[in-house]
Amino acid sequence: MNTMRTKLNLKILFIILVLPFTALSCEKEETPVEETPTMSHQVPSEGNSWFFTNVAGDQVQTADYNGFNWSNNSSVLRTFFRVEAAGEIHIGIKGKVSEGSSTLKATFLNQTKEIEINSTTNSSVFVGSYTVPSPGYYYIDLQGVDKDGAQFASIESITLGGEACSSGVHFSNEDYFYWGRRGPSVHLGYIVPAEASDVVWFYNEITVPEGNDVIGSYYMANGFGQGYFGMQVNSSTERRVLFSVWSPYSTDDPSTIPDDQRVQLIAKGVNTTTNDFGNEGSGGQSYMQLNWKAGTTYRFLLKGEPSSENTTDYSAWFFDTEQEEWLFVATWRRPKISTYLTNLYSFLENFDTKTGPLERMAYYNNQWVYDTNDTWHEVTKAKFTADATARDKARLDYAGGYRNGDNGFYLKNCGFFSETSEIDTNHERPVLGESPVIEFGTLPEN
Structure with a gap:
């Protein structure tokens, strides 16, 4: 009888000693969540974006951002901005969908990734970090992949941050949406x-x-x-x-x-x-x-x-x-x-x-x-x-x-x-x- 009690006590002691280390080991194996970089510059779509069709062809066609029915996945929403420094740039989008969710293909400097928008109010989505080789004009393309609503999305602005933005970002603000x-x-x-x-x-x-x-x-x-x-x-x-x-x-x-x-x-x-x-x-x-x-x-x-x-x-x-x-x-x-x-x-x-x-x-x-x-x-x-x-x-x-x-x-x-x-x-x-x-x-x- 005493022998059985001794074995039981030893098992309990083992569990007490090992459990904290097991928990600590599990905590170490969890993947840390990366913070979204700061992107303080907002490039409004209304003054800086156009819809392009036949982008890869000889007869490129363009349309104003306002009033365009973005329901065809062959249409590309292209937004332009200028940075005054080379270096790392962080890019995000701020937009919404009418219902459900939409998947968009985002392309910058020939690098493409898919992002999802699932908010019916304007919300920020981080696209990624890139390196621009020199000061000058750049653009990001958004192309529809899949959607639940009638249109792919309404994109309010492109958000920018990083070293490439440190010397200034140029785009048309509200005073120049038309001109x-x-x-x-x-x-x-x-x-x-x-x-x-x-x-x-x-x-x-x-x-x-x-x-x-x-x-x-x-x-x-x-x-x-x-x-x-x-x-x-x-x-x-x-x-x-x-x-x-x-x-x-x-x-x-x-x-x-x-x-x-x-x-x-x-x-x-x-x-x-x-x-x-x-x-x-x-x-x-x-x-x-x-x-x-x-x-x-x-x-x-x-x-x-x-x-x-x-x-x-x-x-x-x-x-x-x-x-x-x-x-x-x-x-x-x-x-x-x-x-x-x-x-x-x-x-x-x-x-x-x-x-x-x-x-x-x-x-x-x-x-x-x-x-x-x-x-x-x-x-x-x-x-x-x-x-x-x-x-x-x-x-x-x-x-x-x-x-x-x-x-x-x-x-x-x-x-x-x-x-x-x-x-x-x-x-x-x-x-x-x-x-x-x-x-x-x-x-x-x-």
Whole structure:
């Protein structure tokens, strides 16, 4: 009997001694839970994201974030941001689903992983940590894999943190949700030679390289103090040559312009359409539908001179390279001013928010002015500038000035390229030395 009690006591003692060590061993074998890194930068989808389709094909299509029905798993939500340092970057998303859960494929720097969203209120999901090799623009792609609801998800923002964000992160905030999606506008302000007298005629040439004729682009060649003249890509089936003159009356609603401050149409070309314009100042607009081609150089000619009773007439001609003839666009008479051409400039802008993530550029070359002394003067100097979207660093994908060769000045914007030119810098192109051969008296006026 005593022997049995002794054995029992020994077993109990063994259990008492071993149990704590067994528990400790189990605790050591548990996998520790990693803390989610701090991601204090939030990149709003509304101003920085687009839906892409046919990403791997030749005809990429884009759509604005707002209003898009994200139900097809071939659509990719791409969000852009710029970091100012190399190093580790932490990426997360903040979003929700309408019901159930959704599985998304997240891709950054060609590394892909699947994540799940299962909250009906905006919640954060950590995607992963990566290393960016240099400062510049980057993007993360989200693509639907599986869903319980009608759409894959609503993504409010991309969250960022880490060493790569330590020197700054650039993206469009709420103040630039519209203008940021359009992208920065860039300009060349031409410096007329001091020896020129009053400028009557302004001549310029534009070449849009193949692949850069993106929908929404306005390649403006001959800008002046009271208007502008250039060519556009309006849709997949329509292109225009556009000439506009502002009214001296300050308004965005042309219907409110007093009669004595309206620009008056004096004449127009046979294929020219004319109307009022607004929303960026107001005035008279004239355009020709013309299927101009990328890779071809086009010529623009503008005339401005005082008319009668404190008015000025502005006229525009476009040289159709394929038909080898000058086409008359229109003549507009602007009241309350008597002047020749002043403040000559060019610009490149995007007016379609859907194509804000697509790069475009153009060459501007062989600028000349013809003055009141009947003399041509070559214009070889220009100042590169940009709009508030660029200056406020909502978008930094802009460039311009002169690089090299005989292509002249260039302007480039959109597409989230990492090159950025210094704003308010002067540039000079090579002298070409051959003035335009134009018989002014034979130019068409209808």
